[in-house]
Amino acid sequence: MSGILTILLLTIFQFIAGFGIVNLFNIQLKPGLTVSLSVLLGIAVFSIVPFLLQLAYVPLTQGSIFISLLAACILLNLKFKSGLARLKDLWANARFKIKLYEVPFLAMVLFIFFVSAWRAFYFPPLPRDATSGPEAIAEYAIREKTMINSVFGVNDEVNNNVFKSPFIISLQIIYKYAGFAFGQIWLSSVVGFFLIFLYHALTQTVHKVFAGLLLLFFIMVPEMYAYTFMMLYDYSNAVFFFLSAWFLFAWFQNRQSNYLGMAALLMALATYIRSETLILGCLMVPCILWYYFKNKTGIVKGLINSAIFIVPSVAAYIISVSIYINVYLPSKYDVGNLVNKKLGDLSPLFNRFSEINSQLIFSELGLGYYGYFIYFFLILFALEIVFKRKFNSTARNWLYAVLVIYLGYPLLGYLLPLLDLNNSTK
Amino acid sequence: MKKKQSRAAKTGPVKTSTGKADPPQTSSAKPTPAVATRSAFSFKGVILFFISIIVVFIFFGFERNKSMLTDRIVPYWDDFQEQQDKTELEERKVNRYGYDYMFPKTVANFFEKKGIAGKVLLLVPTTDYFKEHGVDIHVVEPSVFYYFTGLKTVWAHSPKAVNANWILTVDKGQLIFDSVTSKAMLMQKIDSFKKYKIDL
Secondary structure, eight states: OHHHHHHHHHHHHHHHHHHHHHHHTTOOOOHHHHHHHHHHHHHHHHHHHHHHHHHTTOOOOHHHHHHHHHHHHHHTTOSHHHHHHHHHHHHHHOOOOOOGGGHHHHHHHHHHHHHHHHHHHHSOOOOHHHHTTHHHHHHHHHHHSSSSOTTTTSSGGGOOGGGSOHHHHHHHHHHHHTTOTTOOTHHHHHHHHHHHHHHHHHHTTSOHHHHHHHHHHHHTOHHHHHTTTSOOSHHHHHHHHHHHHHHHHHHHHHOOHHHHHHHHHHHHHHHHHOTTHHHHHHHHHHHHHHHHHHHTSOHHHHHHHHHHHHHHHHHHHIIIIIIIIIIIOSSOOOGGGGSOSOTTOOHHHHHHHHHIIIIIISSHHHHHHHTTHHHHHHHHHHHIIIIIOOOOHHHHHHHHHHHHHHHHHHHHHHHOTTOOSSOSOO | OHHHHHHHHHHSOOBOTTOOBOOTTTOOOOOOHHHHTOOTTOHHHHHHHHHHHHHHHHHHHSHHHHHHIIIIIHHHHHHHHHHTTOOOHHHHHHHHHTHHHHHHHHHHHHHHHHTOGGGOEEEOOOHHHHHHTTOOOOOOOHHHHHHHHSOEEEOTTSGGGGGOOEEEEEETTEEEEEEOOOHHHHHHHHHHHTTSOOOO
16 A cells, blocks of 8 residues: 555645646646656656756765655746646646446556556566666666666677666666666556546547547557556657657647747657657658748748757767766667668668568568558558548648658667667677 | 548647647648537447457467467566565565576675675686586676676676786586685686686
């Protein structure tokens, strides 16, 4: 029971921290979206605090970490009065009413989510990517009060997991100090609050019955479902990438620069979680430039806003990779060595693209990984083409985002040969 | 046309106490009276409820979805019912990692009993060596070994192998622990272990 109370307490503080950011950016959303976004942002804030302490060489004790988290919550809510007014607004608009026809889908999603959350809580982290890297570092950070600890040097020659983002390490340290021996339950918070966000976002566009079906489809994607209780970077990375795209496309509609700022922040968080995301972030930039070109609103302005969107991600990359790995960590890791040396030869790019289609997506293996999700998407896509024959601007934007992943993944494999069809690590 | 107007009313810009107009797609709109007074058990709602149930059944009628539910999610639920009362940490680790965890614990236990675990760098052969010598186990890599036990191990393929002060071998299915007594002995073991490939 104390575990549930601890999760609740941590979630409340994550909400406070994240709500502070939402308020600072003056983002106006419906209550379901605001609450879920706030908690997700709060989790991201929590994942940065121990890392910042490490950068300042502050010992990672229970006291230093929880005081710093409290300080972060306070600092992010310095605009206390407007925050309170927004909170009152939120409360006034909140309706916790579920319609009868939402129940079958939501009950199934809740059931599937519950067993995932239980596994995340009950079992220790399993993937070798975690136990040979971030989880081991977090465990020894508790004992040695630093992320730069005795795990480094044990077998760096066959293992690059120790060089991965401090995102998981930081959250593991916090949750272990909070009393969860295996940490990892933060992942269920990411999953749960993302599902809430996704459902509310979907209901803005489609009927709740269809939104429920889409949510069920999504949680039942076998590969994604595994990542809801297997502690790795992928799920959180996907969440923040999606949120960034969502805010970017909202900005295309409302032209409020705070939405662009939020999109930029979220892409920076996605890059902090997985540094390769910087490339995907860059692939989103043409979308901004095209928007300005199409609307004839000035290509210079388009370039400036593109810079606003991508610079925070570049900064996240520089801090978490270039500075942290090269300046702080005792073992050397040459990221440049991982980049394809024969960039002029494009055949690996086409080969990878072909392999992704033939082996990863449209194959028996693909069905095992993604279930019917991709086929369902293609059926809807075809129906739209046949019956509507025109996509609205939001649909076109999302198709572009899908294209970024569809083409971006082979591009990543071409740039970083280590990233093969099944692995992104060694 | 009427339907379109109603949708616009629900999602149109509204003023909030912060004084800013909301963007159309993302505003926190207040419900119209017609929506607020609609019963959750309206005829349309009940019809949609039955449609939802039918759709859920159809969804799980598809082979992949059905097998995902019956082969993964339901067994996970069964696990939950069994696991609720088994919350001891060590038991949970053994359940999750199996021999990958138990083998390093057995090895570390040997040195802990001697009170020298903190001073040991153990040269460990890889999985293939054990299999060839009749011990069917998977040997985790040194960093995972260290995470599980706190004992530092090294593979023969590492440049640090020359610093090992203990060696683990197998003889007639038994684990043999030898302290390094000479450089020659260590180098000979390193060479013989190098024949076996690394399996992460």
